[in-house]
Amino acid sequence: MSGYELIYFPVKGRGQSIRYLFHDNDLQFTETNCGEDFNTKWKPKMVFGQVPCLKDGTFDIVQSNAILRHLGRKHGLYGSNENEATRIDVMNDGVEDIRGAYVTMIYTNYEKGKDAFVQSLPNKLGPFEKLLAADAESKNGFAVGGKVSFMDYNLVDLLDILQVLSPGCLDKFPAVKAYFGAFLKRPGIQKARNTDQFKNMPINANGKQ
Numbered sequence: 001m002s003g004y005e006l007i008y009f010p011v012k013g014r015g016q017s018i019r020y021l022f023h024d025n026d027l028q029f030t031e032t033n034c035g036e037d038f039n040t041k042w043k044p045k046m047v048f049g050q051v052p053c054l055k056d057g058t059f060d061i062v063q064s065n066a067i068l069r070h071l072g073r074k075h076g077l078y079g080s081n082e083n084e085a086t087r088i089d090v091m092n093d094g095v096e097d098i099r100g101a102y103v104t105m106i107y108t109n110y111e112k113g114k115d116a117f118v119q120s121l122p123n124k125l126g127p128f129e130k131l132l133a134a135d136a137e138s139k140n141g142f143a144v145g146g147k148v149s150f151m152d153y154n155l156v157d158l159l160d161i162l163q164v165l166s167p168g169c170l171d172k173f174p175a176v177k178a179y180f181g182a183f184l185k186r187p188g189i190q191k192a193r194n195t196d197q198f199k200n201m202p203i204n205a206n207g208k209q
């Protein structure tokens with residue numbers, strides 16, 4: 001299969017979970033930096049005026065979660081049956097709820113809103129502790145069904161950026177912490193995190209984290 005093209009800014013942002021998925025599954029991809037001339041050149045081409053955009057051949061996909069789901073369906077990263085796929089959706093929507101709140105805080109209210117956001121983290125992470133602790137031994141270290149799904153990449157990236165925001169925020173959540181630590185050891189994830197791109201790229205475009 002020919003490679004994918006990811007069009008995005010040179011930040012981790014909503015691109016990093018997609019990059020993890022590519023690296024961890026040995027999928028070829030190139031990146032196009034849309035940061036220059038974004039408003040004049042790229043924004044008008046995007047149906048919602050935003051990126052990331054994935055080019056899969058002649059098929060253009062926007063919306064980061066739609067991109068993850070598309071790749072999940074194509075590459076066997078969406079559970080083994082309908083109930084597992086739905087459980088993956090449930091958790092991915094939970095990730096999106098936290099990411100959306102994080103992004104709003106980072107870009108619109110960092111100075112005044114960071115403390116309140118950090119204080120809200122136990123409530124936000126509690127459901128993930130319950131979900132990850134349930135039947136943990138039968139899930140091989142993954143969130144759902146004993147094999148990796150697109151949502152694992154999204155959840156692990158979220159946990160990573162929350163730890164940067166609030167070091168130690170996972171300490172009260174043993175199942176979340178164990179899941180996160182084990183997932184980071186995957187060779188494909190190590191490979192992604194060892195790239196110069198990962199090491200040098202900011203999490204967010206405004207430098208706040």
Ligand SMILES: N[C@@H](CCC(=O)N[C@@H](CS)C(=O)NCC(=O)O)C(=O)O
Pocket residue numbers: 013014043049050051052062063064065
């Ligand atoms: N719901 C969208 C949100 C995308 C989004 O917020 N994209 C930002 C970068 S992370 C963007 O394109 N900002 C430029 C703009 O809105 O003009 C998704 O999940 O992809």
